[in-house]
Amino acid sequence: MKKLAAKQVEMTKKTNEVKEKIKKKYEDMKRVLDEDLRITLTQLDTEFEATEKLVEEKIEDCYHLTQELDQELMNAGTQNSEIDQRISESLKKSDPDLIQTDDFRNQQLLSLTINLLLFIRSQIPISKKLFQTYAADVVLDAGTAHPKLIISPNGDSATYTENWQEVPDVPSRFDNTLNVISQQALSEGRHYWEVEVSGKTYWEIGLTYPSIPRKGKEKEEDCWLGRGKESWCVEYFNGDYTAWHDGANHELPPLSGRQFHRIGVYCSFPGGLVCFLGADTMTPIYCFCTGTFTDSLYQALCPGHDNEGTNWKPLRICDASRSAPVL
Known part of the structure; x- marks a missing residue:
């Protein structure tokens, strides 16, 4: 009976040790995935911030140009061809369609993320x-x-x-x-x-x-x-x-x-x-x-x-x- 009781203690200890090791490996995998997620989102945020700054600069340029044109119109009394040309050029430069995010790169990131998910799913459950x-x-x-x-x-x-x-x-x-x-x-x-x-x-x-x-x-x-x-x-x-x-x-x-x-x-x-x-x-x-x-x-x-x-x-x-x- 003593030997059986000792065997029971030994089996419990070994099982708990294996469970703890497996648990730590899953925690390691979670940390790796969390870090990869942080890096990916940081890259997206950086690109967004750069694009957002460009838009803000364009808005500020348009604001200053509008003030200049208003002043020139007041001084000239009437709108002339030079002012018309400047307005036309400003509209072209500030066209929102000229500001693009890198949609192709974003789709690549999304595709790689989907592939990673499919790979992980193909690996689990481990018991299978x-x-x-x-x-x-x-x-x-x-x-x-x-x-x-x-x-x-x-x-x-x-x-x-x-x-x-x-x-x-x-x-x-x-x-x-x-x-x-x-x-x-x-x-x-x-x-x-x-x-x-x-x-x-x-x-x-x-x-x-x-x-x-x-x-x-x-x-x-x-x-x-x-x-x-x-x-x-x-x-x-x-x-x-x-x-x-x-x-x-x-x-x-x-x-x-x-x-x-x-x-x-x-x-x-x-x-x-x-x-x-x-x-x-x-x-x-x-x-x-x-x-x-x-x-x-x-x-x-x-x-x-x-x-x-x-x-x-x-x-x-x-x-x-x-x-x-x-x-």
Whole structure:
């Protein structure tokens, strides 16, 4: 117990040290950006001050010239051609259209700023780049799919159909809940995968031990993802997200009304962790801290029923090693 307590203290210390170092790097980046902003705005202000001074000089010149012309007119009694010429020349010299700011340079600065923003956005969130290194290949096992699910030939999508398909009634097949699991199990290390959920109003995505019940003759809810001790999932239904494990539901905040295009699932065997994220922006949805996994894990999907005609699109496995295109 003493060794475990010491290990806990050590892990806390190391985690806090890493957090502090990362925090300082972000503060350094902010200082660099703030300084670059100061320099850029100073350059713009300097050019504006120079242009403003030129305008003020022109106004002052026009004022003095007006006084001179008024005096000459008073002395001459009538306006003559020489005065007309001087007025014409003065109007030309003081034409506001002759005073220009360097719009081309300003647009260059703006363009460079936009490029910098796009570059920064392409670099974050940092967690996205980290999780991409854990990308797992996921192939759905058609032999486990409920008879009302159509699994694509290459095992990368699951689609609900109203027709009960003629498929072998094998022990591995779910028969009362619209589930399908992966062919390969995860047993060690860290793994990350993503599922395309665009255009759907109902789905469940998660991880499960191989011992999850497949047949629902007695306790059919035990077959549902997250309803037993064997599985973890996040459910989306008509705009609401709910996390499930061991029959306990965790209602989640509305996430600012977000309906993500991709859902990411991260699993860490060393950390005993199952995390669900909105992969579009790596927004955390829910994390289960499970301690130690007692068996291997399979990726699991439930594309849901038709939901009154709003939920016909498939759930599709994505290449998690690559970022989703900007929509």
